[in-house]
Amino acid sequence: MSATGTAVSPARELAAIAGEEHVREDAATLAALAVEEVAPAVAVAPGSAEEVAAVLRFASSRDLTVVPAGGFARQGIGGVPQRVDIVLETRRLAALEHYDPGDLTLGAGAGMTLAALEEKLAANQQFLPVQSARPEVETLGGLLATAASSPLRHGYGGLRDYCIGAHFVTGDGRLAKGGGRVVKNVAGYDLMKLLIGSFGTLGVIVSANFKVFPRPRQTATFACDFASAEEALAFRDRLLRSALSPICMELVSPRAEEYLREAPPPRNVDDLHPAASVKLAAGAWQVLVRAAGSDAVLARCRRELGSAVSQELVGEDESALWRQLLRFEEAVLARHHNAMMLNVSLPLSAVGEALAAAERALDNNFMPAAVGRFGAGSLEIAFLPLLVDPPSAMQYVAAVSAFRSALPRDASAVVARCPREAKLHFDVWGSSPTDRECMRAVKRAMDPANVLNRGRFMTEDL
Amino acid sequence: MRFPAVVKRLKKIVGADSVLEREEDLMLYEYDGGFSRGTPRAVVFPRTTEQVSQVMRLAGESGVPIVPRGAGTGLSGGSIARTGGIVLGFSRMNRILEIDLENQRAVVQPGVVNLDLSNAVARDGFYFAPDPSSQKACTIGGNVAENSGGPHTLAYGVTVNHVTGLEVVLPSGRVVEYGGKAAESCGYDLTGFFVGSEGTLGIATKITVKLTRLPEFIATLLAIFDRIDDAAQTVAAITAEGITPAALEMLDGWTLRVVEEATHAGYPLDSGAVLLIELEGLREAVEEQAEAVGEVCRRLRVRELRRARDEQERQRLWAGRKNAFGAVGRISPSYYVQDGVIPRTRIPDTLRHIESVAKKYSLTIGNIFHAGDGNLHPLILFDVRDPEQTRRTLDAGREILEYCVSVGGSITGEHGVGMEKNELMPMLFTDDDLEVMARLRNAFNPDSLLNPQKIFPTTRSCRETSGATLPGGVPL
Numbered sequence: 001m002s003a004t005g006t007a008v009s010p011a012r013e014l015a016a017i018a019g020e021e022h023v024r025e026d027a028a029t030l031a032a033l034a035v036e037e038v039a040p041a042v043a044v045a046p047g048s049a050e051e052v053a054a055v056l057r058f059a060s061s062r063d064l065t066v067v068p069a070g071g072f073a074r075q076g077i078g079g080v081p082q083r084v085d086i087v088l089e090t091r092r093l094a095a096l097e098h099y100d101p102g103d104l105t106l107g108a109g110a111g112m113t114l115a116a117l118e119e120k121l122a123a124n125q126q127f128l129p130v131q132s133a134r135p136e137v138e139t140l141g142g143l144l145a146t147a148a149s150s151p152l153r154h155g156y157g158g159l160r161d162y163c164i165g166a167h168f169v170t171g172d173g174r175l176a177k178g179g180g181r182v183v184k185n186v187a188g189y190d191l192m193k194l195l196i197g198s199f200g201t202l203g204v205i206v207s208a209n210f211k212v213f214p215r216p217r218q219t220a221t222f223a224c225d226f227a228s229a230e231e232a233l234a235f236r237d238r239l240l241r242s243a244l245s246p247i248c249m250e251l252v253s254p255r256a257e258e259y260l261r262e263a264p265p266p267r268n269v270d271d272l273h274p275a276a277s278v279k280l281a282a283g284a285w286q287v288l289v290r291a292a293g294s295d296a297v298l299a300r301c302r303r304e305l306g307s308a309v310s311q312e313l314v315g316e317d318e319s320a321l322w323r324q325l326l327r328f329e330e331a332v333l334a335r336h337h338n339a340m341m342l343n344v345s346l347p348l349s350a351v352g353e354a355l356a357a358a359e360r361a362l363d364n365n366f367m368p369a370a371v372g373r374f375g376a377g378s379l380e381i382a383f384l385p386l387l388v389d390p391p392s393a394m395q396y397v398a399a400v401s402a403f404r405s406a407l408p409r410d411a412s413a414v415v416a417r418c419p420r421e422a423k424l425h426f427d428v429w430g431s432s433p434t435d436r437e438c439m440r441a442v443k444r445a446m447d448p449a450n451v452l453n454r455g456r457f458m459t460e461d462l
Numbered sequence: 463m464r465f466p467a468v469v470k471r472l473k474k475i476v477g478a479d480s481v482l483e484r485e486e487d488l489m490l491y492e493y494d495g496g497f498s499r500g501t502p503r504a505v506v507f508p509r510t511t512e513q514v515s516q517v518m519r520l521a522g523e524s525g526v527p528i529v530p531r532g533a534g535t536g537l538s539g540g541s542i543a544r545t546g547g548i549v550l551g552f553s554r555m556n557r558i559l560e561i562d563l564e565n566q567r568a569v570v571q572p573g574v575v576n577l578d579l580s581n582a583v584a585r586d587g588f589y590f591a592p593d594p595s596s597q598k599a600c601t602i603g604g605n606v607a608e609n610s611g612g613p614h615t616l617a618y619g620v621t622v623n624h625v626t627g628l629e630v631v632l633p634s635g636r637v638v639e640y641g642g643k644a645a646e647s648c649g650y651d652l653t654g655f656f657v658g659s660e661g662t663l664g665i666a667t668k669i670t671v672k673l674t675r676l677p678e679f680i681a682t683l684l685a686i687f688d689r690i691d692d693a694a695q696t697v698a699a700i701t702a703e704g705i706t707p708a709a710l711e712m713l714d715g716w717t718l719r720v721v722e723e724a725t726h727a728g729y730p731l732d733s734g735a736v737l738l739i740e741l742e743g744l745r746e747a748v749e750e751q752a753e754a755v756g757e758v759c760r761r762l763r764v765r766e767l768r769r770a771r772d773e774q775e776r777q778r779l780w781a782g783r784k785n786a787f788g789a790v791g792r793i794s795p796s797y798y799v800q801d802g803v804i805p806r807t808r809i810p811d812t813l814r815h816i817e818s819v820a821k822k823y824s825l826t827i828g829n830i831f832h833a834g835d836g837n838l839h840p841l842i843l844f845d846v847r848d849p850e851q852t853r854r855t856l857d858a859g860r861e862i863l864e865y866c867v868s869v870g871g872s873i874t875g876e877h878g879v880g881m882e883k884n885e886l887m888p889m890l891f892t893d894d895d896l897e898v899m900a901r902l903r904n905a906f907n908p909d910s911l912l913n914p915q916k917i918f919p920t921t922r923s924c925r926e927t928s929g930a931t932l933p934g935g936v937p938l
Contacts (some may be wrong), residue, residue, distance in 0.1 A: 098870075102702045103805035103836070126702070147646070157644065160654055161623055176898040180890065182803040184835040185872040186609045186658050187879055187890055188917065189899045190622065193654030202650070214704025240566070241587070243678035243744050254599035298748040347565045347643040377645045410627065410642020412649075432649035433627070439650045441905040446898070458649055 010064060010085065014044040017054040022047065022092065033087045035067055035456075036080040036420050047087040049167060049175050049206040053434040057173030057205065060449040062085075066171075067453055068200040070111060070139030073132075074146045077416050078456035079200060080423055090141050093206055096120055098181065105164065105181055107209040110141025121392055127215045129156035129247075133326040141205040147197030149288070151322060154246030154373045156213065163192045164428070165209035170202070171447025183211045201457040202446040216247065216292030221318045222301065224308040225284040229253070229355045232285040234309060236375050239289070240348075244301055248290035248373075250325060254283050255369040258384070259331040260324045281310055288321070325398060329370050332382045332415065340366070340383040340396055340418040342403070346411035348377050357406030358383075364399035365391040380416075396422035404430050429458035465503055472506050472548070475516045480507040480554070484853070491531065491549050495596065495799065497846065498539030498881050501894040502529065502549040502828030509554050511629065511637055511667040518665070518912075519635030521548055527914050528633075530661045532573065532604030537799055538880030540608060544915045550665065552603050558582055559668065566644045566673045567626065572603020572666050588673040591618040594876070606666050609658030611704035611876035613709040613783065616834040617742065618674060620876065622657040630656065630663075633912045643670055653735040655902075660878050661913040663906040677708070677742035681752045682770040684779055685737040685759045686730055690714055693735035694810040696762045697833040700739075703758060705751050708742040710834030711783050714813070717790070717828035717841065718782070724789035727782025732767050733765065737833065738783055762904045786830045787841070794826075794843040800859050802866035803875040806836045815865045816840050825851075837875035838866070843901045864889065879917045887919050 015023045022045045024030075030039045046052045059066045064085035069075065090111035097107040108117060114128075114135040121127050131150035132138040138148070144159055144166070156162070165179030168191070178191025195205055220345065226232040232251060252260065257280050280286050287308075291301040302309065313321055324331075332339050346354055351374050352379040358368035359382050365386045372379030383399055385391050391399070396418055404413050415428040432439075436458070443450070443459040454460075472481050482488060492501040501527075508514045521528040527547030532913070534541055543549050552573035560569040563586055568579060576597040582587040593612035594600055600610070605629070611620045618624075627641035640652035655661055687693040693712060700710065710886040713721065713736050718729040729736055738757075741751045752769070759767050770776035790797050804812050813829060816838075820827040831839040841860055844855040863873045867889050874883060887896060900918060 022664075098805055100805050100870075102698050104701060105805060106886045149646075157623065160646075160651060161619060170898055174894045174898055176892070178895075178899075180872050181870045182805060182836055182872050182875075184611060184615070184620065184803050184832070184837050184875040186620075186876055187872050187874050187883075188887065188895070189902060190609070190658050191898070191902075193622070194902075195650045196651060196654075197646075197648070198650055237564075241675070243675075245743060285669045293747055294743070294750050296750070299742060300744060300746050301852055302610040343648075345644045345646045345648070347567070349562075352782070410644050410647065412644070412647045414648045429648055434640045434643040434646050434647060434652050435642075435648045436649075438632075438638055438640070438652055438906070442650055442652070442655075442902065445901040445905040 010062070011042045013058055013085070014042060014055060017058065018044050018046045018051050033069065034425070035075050035084055038081050040067065040082050040087040042085070043087040043089060043140040045092045047092045048172070049093070049169065052088065052204050052206055053170045053173045053175045055086070056169050056171060056451070059451045060172045063449060064451060065454040066451050068141070068145070068204040070142030071113065071134070072138035073134055074142060077414070078453065079428060079460070080420060081455040088204060090139060090204070097207055101126060103135070104212050104213050105183065107165070107181060107207060108140060109207045110205045111139050114138050114140065114143065121212055125215045128210055128212050130159065131322070131326055133330055140208055141309050144196050144205055144208060145198060145200045149373065149378055151248040151250050151325065151373065153378065154376050155245065156188060160193055160196050162211040163196060163208055164211050166192045166195055166205055167207045168195055168203035168205045171449060171452045181209050193374045197420065199403065199453060199457050201443060201453045201459065203451055203452070218294065218298070219247070219290055219292045219318065220298050221288055221290045221313045221321060222305050222309045223280055223311040223313065224287045224289060224305060225281050225310045226287065227284065229285055229352060230376065232287050233352050235287055240375055242304060244291065244304055246289045246291045248288065249375040250288040251370065251372055251374040252280065252286040252288065253368070253370040254285060256328065256368060256371045257282055257286065257355045259328055259369060260325065262331055278313060278317050278324065325371060328380060329417070332369065332384065336384050338385050338390065338419045340399070341416045342381045342383065343414045343416045344376050344379040344381060344411065346407060348375070350411055351377070351379065353406055354379065354397045357403050360402060361399045364395040365389050366399050393422045393425055397426045400426060409433060427458070432458065465526070468520065468524050469491045469504050469780060470525055471520055472504060472517065476506055476508055476513050476518065479931050481505070491534070492542070494534045494536045494541050496537040496539055496882055497796065498542050500542040500544045501546065502658060503546050505549045505551055505724055506552045507554045511631060514550065514631045514665055514667055515635045515637055517548065517550060518631055518633055521911055522633055522635065522909070525911065527911050529913050530603070530607065530665045532601030533575070533599045535600040536604060536608060536878065536880065537801070538874070538878040538882040540878050540880040540916060541604070544881050552601060555667065562643065563673070567670055568673055569599045569668060569670050570602050572601060572606070572669060574598050576602055576605060582674070583673055585678050586673055589676055590671060590673045591615070591624055595787065601664055602669055602671065606657050607659070607661045607782065608668055608876070608878040611832070611837065613711055613832060616710055616832065617706050617708040622654055624672045625653060625657050625669060626672060627667050628653050628656055629668035629800065630666050632664045633907050633909070641670070659836050660880060662903050662916055664912070679743065679745040679748045680776065681741045681748050682776040682778045682779055683739040683752065683755060684768040685739060685764050686733045686766040687735045687763070688733060688765050689763070690735040690813060691810050692762045693737055694813055696759055697809055698739060698807050699762060701834070702754060703754060705754055707739050707755070707834060709738065709740040711738040712736070712829070712831055712833035713783070713786065714829040716826070717786060717830045720793055720828065721782045721786050721789045724792055725782050725785050727778055729782055738779060783830070790828060790841055790843070796844050796846040798842040798844065798855050798859055800838065800840045800842070800862055800865035801877040802838045802863050802871055804836045804866050804869050804871040808869045809833060809836065812838065812865060812869065816862055819858050819861050823854045825854060825858055827858070832875070835875070836871070860886065884915070884917055885919050885921060887917070
């Protein structure tokens with residue numbers, strides 16, 4: 001602070017905390033870090049948890065809003081902020097903090113990418129059961145903050161089930177932790193549960209500890225075709241009651257199939273033989289069942305799934321198919337930049353009605369395409385705008401509200417992507433069965449000055 | 463308000479037959495399964511959420527502490543009225559409200575006994591996975607408060623992994639809902655946050671839990687070792703092999719002899735340690751894992767590997783484990799169970815350390831624990847009537863926990879902090895960690911009338927500092 005009391009520019013204050021070379025204000029950087037076209041005033045990449053704390057203390061004291069950012073892969077989720085003062089990048093917090101392969105536990109900085117983590121674990125044939133379309137971009141902090149879900153969710157549970165500890169900084173700059181390094185621990189409040197899925201509104205995660213898993217030595221994917229959603233659901237229910245425990249059970253709607261056709265880019269740029277795309281049967285409801293185990297276990301699966309199986313995939317074909325599936329949202333957005341993507345969580349019994357409700361979006365000039373973990377109550381539904389008669393902003397609103405009204409009250413349907421103009425007219429988060437006032441109380445306790453992702457989450461007073 | 467006036471109003475809310483106030487009745491509620499003590503001034507048995515809400519409101523208005531209690535089987539004093547006040551007993555809110563097999567969920571009141579729920583759905587091929595040793599008595603409300611574990615949580619996860627929705631009465635009397643039947647929902651995961659909060663954030667009056675499909679096939683193995691070190695190495699090797707047994711329990715030589723005398727489970731009296739290993743799932747997978755486990759055991763010099771041939775034999779092997787604490791109770795006036803957790807790679811050296819602590823304090827310490835997830839239960843034998851011995855016991859317990867923390871572990875894996883270990887929290891958490899937790903507690907339980915003096919150390923004040931830094935703390 002200057003002696004006269006006039007405020008020093010945020011960039012200079014941040015440079016004093018993190019070093020000049022880690023503070024960026026150039027137009028190109030700021031444009032690349034814009035949230036829904038709202039560019040930040042400055043970006044800072046702190047090099048330690050203490051520096052993160054100092055940045056947030058400074059921001060809270062000056063009422064500067066902060067957007068925590070990892071790989072910037074999921075910043076499209078949430079409301080349109082009025083302003084963004086600081087983008088706080090976690091990319092320098094990327095160190096491996098500990099790894100005990102014999103204990104199947106690992107801790108790493110929030111800025112570590114999923115690909116980097118996978119590389120460390122691969123040496124011991126272990127893995128974290130989270131998948132991403134862009135593992136070299138997405139960071140651990142970002143995956144936790146957005147409660148990322150992927151096909152392995154079916155068999156391994158979600159991040160909330162295997163994140164065993166986290167260090168974070170509250171909105172007002174206190175460095176704190178929850179949990180620890182061991183797989184079983186009930187000391188103190190389970191703060192990881194609050195942070196996972198809080199979209200960076202309660203604290204900036206600086207590092208996290210995980211329970212990791214042995215990588216299955218062998219898997220196979222059985223693609224099963226059905227003429228209708230009802231038949232696919234009946235198959236799901238039969239499978240859930242059977243003794244089989246597949247690691248993935250994914251639904252692909254007939255219209256979603258065409259977005260899975262594209263061959264994914266090779267994981268390795270030097271790969272001279274990129275995978276050809278794997279084709280699923282067109283026009284059918286598909287259930288992709290992925291099983292892990294020995295030859296005997298896979299034979300048992302094959303036997304029990306019986307005539308439902310139209311294709312069995314192993315090896316590179318199998319991996320390619322799952323990569324294509326992970327890229328569903330990307331493939332949709334590449335072809336329809338104005339598509340709307342919904343992340344739906346619901347009880348198993350409501351999946352059928354949700355799929356039927358999505359079909360009714362045709363009334364508002366959308367065609368639905370769905371994929372998802374329908375055995376765990378989680379769907380990704382793309383609302384594809386009709387090319388001949390694209391929907392108006394108000395039709396986005398109408399389609400979402402009609403869809404949500406068909407869901408039971410403990411379901412939620414978050415609009416993860418939609419055009420900015422439409423976003424301004426409705427709540428992208430929708431309803432939650434969880435008490436709003438309690439959520440706000442948690443927000444006030446963790447971020448008293450409301451600097452973290454202000455204007456973007458469901459705790460904002462509406 | 464004077465307390466007799468509070469009692470009068472309590473009787474009005476729940477009926478005179480649902481309030482205990484005589485000294486001889488209250489004495490029954492001054493302890494749990496551990497050795498903390500505290501006498502309430504009244505015990506109340508609500509029947510409905512509305513009654514819980516009214517009692518909470520009354521407690522708030524009259525400044526009387528209130529402590530929820532399930533079956534009182536806890537081991538860390540979580541359900542003990544440490545500062546007097548009202549104990550809210552849930553034995554009359556014990557109905558299973560709904561069994562929804564299509565969604566693999568059940569909705570229960572907090573007083574439902576853990577095993578009763580599993581029994582109610584067994585016919586349909588399901589069960590409730592968390593299985594604390596006290597599962598014949600403990601309640602699901604208590605499991606939620608403590609985030610209870612059990613032998614089979616190694617493969618299936620602890621209570622928090624099996625709860626998707628809650629109805630909660632806040633200290634203000636307001637009734638709120640968190641989550642529902644869906645596995646996840648948008649917004650903060652207050653369900654997950656609430657589970658394990660040891661009755662300090664509200665009282666759960668309705669709990670939505672996952673039902674798990676019963677396994678098709680179970681193999682139960684008893685691996686007998688001459689040396690405890692080999693047994694400990696076997697645990698780490700099984701984990702490293704990538705085998706996840708449903709349960710992996712260890713009893714050391716001293717403990718297994720005591721258990722054998724009492725239950726005749728078939729444990730050989732001259733062995734150094736036994737591992738009880740259970741594998742569950744698809745028949746083909748279980749057979750392969752049993753083979754792999756056998757190989758690991760042989761590599762680490764197992765003396766004998768037995769496999770239960772039928773359900774009766776399986777139950778007999780488990781009876782030894784599940785009744786172990788009772789067996790120890792036969793030979794010692796008191797015992798103190800610790801609940802430390804360590805990385806699974808540190809089991810051998812930690813057991814050696816425990817042995818040295820036993821020598822140092824001239825105490826007998828048995829070990830029986832959930833080896834598969836590194837959750838130790840050293841049993842320290844002592845006579846509670848002897849204050850000097852009691853002090854040595856507590857010191858030994860503390861030293862064991864210090865070691866657990868020093869190797870990257872925790873002070874409690876499943877019993878909770880309660881009033882037993884709240885002063886030890888600074889071993890794991892900094893002032894700032896505790897301050898953030900206290901802010902959250904204060905957001906829900908601002909006057910700390912709900913289960914006071916639990917979890918947080920009383921030696922430093924987390925309340926005052928947070929009050930000053932938390933603006934806009936609107937009571938819920």
